[in-house]
Amino acid sequence: MRIELDRPRCEGHGLCEEAAPALMHLDDDGELLIDSPDVGGADLDAAKAAVRVCPVAALRLEAA
Numbered sequence: 001m002r003i004e005l006d007r008p009r010c011e012g013h014g015l016c017e018e019a020a021p022a023l024m025h026l027d028d029d030g031e032l033l034i035d036s037p038d039v040g041g042a043d044l045d046a047a048k049a050a051v052r053v054c055p056v057a058a059l060r061l062e063a064a
Contacts, residue, residue, distance in 0.1 A: 002064045003037050003047050010058040016050035023047055038064055 003023065012030035023036045023046060039047040039061075051059045 001039050001044060001047065001061045003034050003039060003050070004060050004062050005032060005034055006058045006060075007032075009056050011056050013055055015053040015055065016059055019053050020046035020050040024050065032058075 010032050012026055012032060014026050016032065017025050020043075023039060023043060024032055024034050027033055036043065047061060051061055
């Protein structure tokens with residue numbers, strides 16, 4: 001699976017970062033950076049949680 005970010009939609013709330021800190025982080029300007037876009041195994045649950053908690057639906061999981 002691959003995490004896809006709709007950058008214009010992202011408002012930098014950071015809930016996704018809290019759900020999946022090993023996969024993504026907010027930079028100093030509050031912009032989300034995906035550190036590990038390709039996920040599987042144990043990271044897949046964290047990626048699903050990050051997608052689920054985004055209040056503006058800026059993240060989605062797609063088949064790689």
